[in-house]
Amino acid sequence: MINSEKLSFWYCDNCNRTLNHGEFRYNCTICDDFDYCETCAKTADPPHPHQMVPELAYGRAEKKKYHIKNMKTIIQAAIDKYWDRHCMGTRNVDKENLSIYMDSYSWLTFKTIGDRSMNFGHGLRRLIEPRGYLGICAGNRPEWMITDFACMFQSIISVTIYTMFTGSEIAYVINNTKVTVVVCDKQVLPKFIDLQSQCSSLQHIICMDPITDIISITKHNGISIHYMEDIEKYGSTNQYDCVNTQPTDCFTILYTSGSLAFPKGTIVSENAFRAAFPQQLPSSSSADYIHFSYRPLAWAADRDSIIITFLHGGRTGFSTGDPSRLLEELALVRPSDFAASPNFWNKIYTEFKTSLALLTTCCLPEAKADEEQRLLQQFSKLIPNRCKIITVGGAMVSPIVLDFMKRCFTHCSVDESYGITECGGVTYNNLVEDSLQYRLESVPEMGYTLEDKPFPRGELLTKTTQMFSGYINNPEETRAALTEDGFFRTGDIVELRTCQNGRIDIRVID
Ligand SMILES: [Zn+2]
Ligand SMILES: [Zn+2]
Structure with a gap:
């Protein structure tokens, strides 16, 4: 597939040659944005000290005018525009013994x-x-x-x-x-x-x-x-x-x-x-969009992430579905962002705390701090270096765990997202999404009212561009979920904070 006339976005960090579109780049799994051409990866003396993985190099996609009017046409435009890039990948298995997984992926x-x-x-x-x-x-x-x-x-x-x-x-x-x-x-x-x-x-x-x-x-x-x-x-x-x-x-x-x-x-x-996606194909860039898909696709969030990655010309690596291999596969795919439930981060935090307690039982306080720093660094490797954004969503996350994530994964921005199947994204880092219409209703039987101090509290009612149109063949549930003016009753209790700069911040509290 090598097209010698077209250059890719990448160059070799050893011989400085710009790699061709369709050629493999050997990407370092440790260094940031560091690649060798195939020749240098195999012959450089001394060799680069870290593991390098071959990935397809590609250049700017053809500039074409696409007439986008619906999902069908935008998906077809992406297929046409990025046709020879890697799109979706699965983990290789041993040909002799199909129950043995290899440490590599094959891409379509x-x-x-x-x-x-x-x-x-x-x-x-x-x-x-x-x-x-x-x-x-x-x-x-x-x-x-x-x-x-x-x-x-x-x-x-x-x-x-x-x-x-x-x-x-x-x-x-x-x-x-x-x-x-x-x-x-x-x-x-x-x-x-x-x-x-x-x-x-x-x-x-x-x-x-x-x-x-x-x-x-x-x-x-x-x-x-x-x-x-x-x-x-x-x-x-x-x-x-x-x-x-x-x-x-x-x-x-x-x-x-x-x-x-x-x-x-x-x-x-x-x-x-x-409404969850860009309305036109995003313009071509050298930014790597790599998604690791492991959460059920029946849940809209992961399906949406795959489609967003797809529209950017990026690729999705799928997990085998075996939870015990999740971190191993995360390290193989090395996505550019990674989202997980509070449950996932809680487990990592618990493991961290246990290890720290074992290591520091008889340490002096200053030695303890050093030990903690060393352990944080060790845990930070759980999230591959290429991953720059980690997101926690799907439920409330404790401030202690959030703080741990920020101290541990310093190579990532740590974001919180809150969305609902019925209306899509509601807040990101507690901030209200631009298109969101919302209001609060007091729930006196639970002790939350709009008069609460310092901030009003109550059930969140929202209307979004990603709003559902009801439950199929279920008029009773539909009536119960929607107000007469079309707002969705989320069932979530929130606190409405007004920040100093006047921005509104919605915190789910129950
Ligand atoms: Zn080279
Ligand atoms: Zn390296």
């Missing part, structure tokens, strides 16, 4: 992702009409996003289903939305096969992995089971016309992970979905 280009999504979309049309409901239930992998893009291309409504849902929750989701096609991986396939008698709308199951003979030869009461690659093959030779939709039409259904009640299907219009 934007073109491959684009072609597969296009083919899969056409292939799906044999099984489902535009505006039909298609469930996606799988671990994090390129095929999840290929299915998502295929639905966008063919105006099929994607319904995201958590893999951890129980059988009865999945049956509820399928019946509630009248899902006719499910795309899943081999881990959850048996769940769907077991549920067929309870789900009369379900006609087709498409498995992302090759199907074993036992399953494919069994008769399944009118449900057909397909292999994704076969659908893609069919779609590559059978093209269907796309159907246009309105920006206010339902685009995707996000099922919330209801811990107490049945999941609720949040209806998201194309307008609301698109």
Whole structure:
């Protein structure tokens, strides 16, 4: 793929040669923005003292005018613009023993992702009409996003289903939305096969992995089971016309992970979905956008991060889904930013405290401070050097843990984000998002009122550009969640602080 006429953004820090677009750069895993060309990486004497990893070098993308009017056209524009860059990657396994993971990733280009999504979309049309409901239930992998893009291309409504849902929750989701096609991986396939008698709308199951003979030869009461690659093959030779939709039409259904009640299907219009992303393709830059995807894609936050990375011409490396390998895979992908729940950071903090206590039981105070500094430095390596932003979100984080993160990961900015499935991003670092409309309501039975001093407290009601349009086939819950003037009752108790500079700061307190 080497194009000797086009230069990349990178140069060799040894021989100073500018690397070509499409050539490998050997990127140092320790030094900041430090690369060797292949020759220097292999022959430099003395060799560079740190591990270097080959990554694809690329240059400025073609300047073209794209007519962006919806999600479909912006995704297609990104595929066209960044076609030969790495787009999505999965961890390599040992060819001899598939249960052994290698310390490397294989990458698919934007073109491959684009072609597969296009083919899969056409292939799906044999099984489902535009505006039909298609469930996606799988671990994090390129095929999840290929299915998502295929639905966008063919105006099929994607319904995201958590893999951890129980059988009865999945049956509820399928019946509630009248899902006719499910795309899943081999881990959850048996769940769907077991549920067929309870789900009369379900006609087709498409498995992302090759199907074993036992399953494919069994008769399944009118449900057909397909292999994704076969659908893609069919779609590559059978093209269907796309159907246009309105920006206010339902685009995707996000099922919330209801811990107490049945999941609720949040209806998201194309307008609301698109509000999370740049409206045009961002202009080309040398900044690396690298995302590490490990949080369930049924949850909007990680799916959105992948699409934002994609629109910037960046790449996403997927975790294998094994929590015990998370930090190892984080170190392999070396993302440019990393978001995690308070739970994740709490665990690291607890580990830090335990190690510190063990190391300093009989130290003098000054030796203790040195020891703590040394330990902080050691822990800081958990977040790869290339990662410049770490975000904590999804729940409240304790100030002690936040302070630890800031002292430990000094190479990163530490940010807090607060968002809700029903309305997208609400605050970032406690500051109100520009487009946010909000108000507070007193909750006297919990002891929070607008008259509270020094700051008013109460339930947060919001209206955003990413606002959902109700819960599917659930008018009661919809009525309970939305006010008459269209504000969403978040159920979160917040404190409204006015800062000295007049900015408003929203803190979730309960
Ligand atoms: Zn060189
Ligand atoms: Zn180095």
